[in-house]
Amino acid sequence: MTRSTAIRHACDYFDSGAFRADLERRVAMPTESQDPEGHGRLRGYLEAELLPAVERLGATARIVDNPVPGGGPFLLAERREGDGLPTVLMYGHADVVPGDAEHWRPGLEPWRLVVEGDRWYGRGAADNKGQHTINLAALEHVARARGGRLGFNLKVLVETGEEIGSPGLRALCAERRAELAADLLIASDGPRVRADRPTLFLGSRGGVNFTLRVALREGAHHSGNWGGLLRNPATVLAAALATLVDGRGRILVPGLRPPEIPPSVRRALADLPVGGGADDPDIDEDWGEPGLTPAERLIGWNTLEVLSLSAGNPDVPVGAIPGTATAHCQLRFVVGTDAAGAGQALRDHLDAHGFPMVAVEVGRVMAATRTDPDEPWVRWAAESVERTWGGRPAIMPNLGGTIPNDAFAEELGLCTVWLPHSYPACAQHAPDEHLLAPLAREALQIMAGLFWDLGEPRD
Structure with missing residues (x-):
């Protein structure tokens, strides 16, 4: 009954081929949440793969319907060992993005795990089947090493709609707040900052998509006969965009800018590497908010960001003034930003700059969350990872991207600690998605050590 025993069991699970076999079965199940006819496959994955896995942990588990009509099912499980013990909620998602089989390179396919050296290819291998397989296995090996005990209370929540915006997740947490109450969320998704640097992230930036549309007239008109007489919607839109963000990426709308970066966040970002991997693009040092480091900007x-621009026929341009122009844009924002007021801030700004003809259409807002890096549970988790890995992990106060962490941080009021088991070049959401085998083996050790430490007595 030692920590090293639990870690050794986790390594044996990987080295024996059992981890690969589990992942191979799970990748073979096409759990695409975008398919409206796919709920049966999503439920089948929970029933065939995850229910048995959590029941082996001694948990009572069930599948529950989504409180949002049309949303996919959830798996809920609980193992209670006693009052006075810490309670952890573990989260994962069973769904994947579309397979996109025709764009994978020859020899690869989304629903078959293909091993090429250290890379294990398959849809969901990195996002999120490989990651929740690691965490469930680590729990099992800790219980084995402890003679059937974990030393803490465990709750598990797995959703089947993360890749389509997690419909019903926040509503489920609100409805079952007492049932899901815990001291800490531990979850795994997304990439480390680098393949060779274990990482903790504590939340995510939020996101809101919006569309700017200039619709001035039906059809297009000959540019020779009407040029100089008709307002060009593409020109108007380009000028309007230039009042929102300048030519070096600095946000110019006061209502879309964040508050100052808190000191604890600056300290956490001080040694955080950004980019530099073999497959990473080169960072533009003069892009974005001036006076910030790359980590602070990200x-x-x-x-x-302007995601797309359209006017006329981009592929076959003709000598005509288009009647309409459209820009699809996105704001990624941190805690403290008034995201709910983004639409009004855009409207007021465009009106003040002489662009009342630019319509603003705001989409769904996903909230920003951030646990304070100085929070005791964060320090505990970092110390556990360091004990296993032998070095200090990177600590990110939040991801640059967006995950449904608000359901846990805001609805359940939890300290949220995420330990990703992938890396930036894993092709998540793209063709040729893969998991790095050495990283997965290391992650099994880290999570076994973490769950062992969670079950140790504390003052």
């Missing part, structure tokens, strides 16, 4: 600040 993790601690807001960005406004």
Whole structure:
């Protein structure tokens, strides 16, 4: 009954081929949440793979319907060992993005695990089947090493709609707040900062998509006969965009800018590496908010991105003034930003700059969350990872991207600690998605050590 025994069991699970076999079965199940006819496959994955896995942990488990009509099912499980013990809620998601089989390179396919050296290819291998397989296995090996005990209370929540915006997740947490109450969320999704640097992230930037549309007239008109007489919607839209974000990426709308970066966040970001991997693009040092480091621009600040622009026929341009122009945009934002007021802030700003003809259409807002890096549970988790790995993990106050962490941080009021088991070049959401085998083996050790430490007596 030692920590090293639990870690050794986790390594044996990987080295024996059992982890690969589990992942191979799970990747073979096409759990695409975007398919409206796919609820049966999503439920089948929970029933065939995850129910048995959590029941082996001694948990009472069931599948529950989504409180939102049309949403996919959830798996809920609980193992209670006693009053006075810490309670952890573990989260994962069973769904994947579309397979996109025709764009995988020859020899690879989304629903078959293909091993090429250290890379294990397959849809969901990195996002999220490989990651929740690691965590469930680590729990099992800790219980084995402890003679059937974990040393803490465990709750598990697995959803089947993360890749389509987690419909019903927050509503489920609200309805079952007492049932899901815990001291801490531990979950795994997304990438580490680098393949060779274990990482903790504590929340995510939020996101809101919006569309700017200039619709001035039906059809297009000859540019020679009407040029100089008709307002060009593409020109108007380009000028309007230039008032929102400047030519170096700095946000110009006061209502879309964040508050100052808190000191604890700055300290956490001080040694955080960004980019530099073999497959990473080169960072533009003069892009974004001036005076910030790359890590601060990515993790601690807001960005406004133009995702697409259209007017006329981009592939076959003709000598005509288009009647309409459209820009699809996105604001990624940190805690403290008034995201609910983004639409009004855009409207007021465009009106003040002479663009009342630019319509603003705001989509769904996903909230930003951030656990304070100085929170005791964060320090505990970092110390546990360091004890196993032998070095200090990277600590990100929040991801640059967006995950449904608000359901746990806001609805359940939990300290949220995420330990990702993938890396930036894993092709998550893209063709040729893969898991790095050495990283997975290391992650099994880290999670076995973490769950062992959670079950140790504390003052």
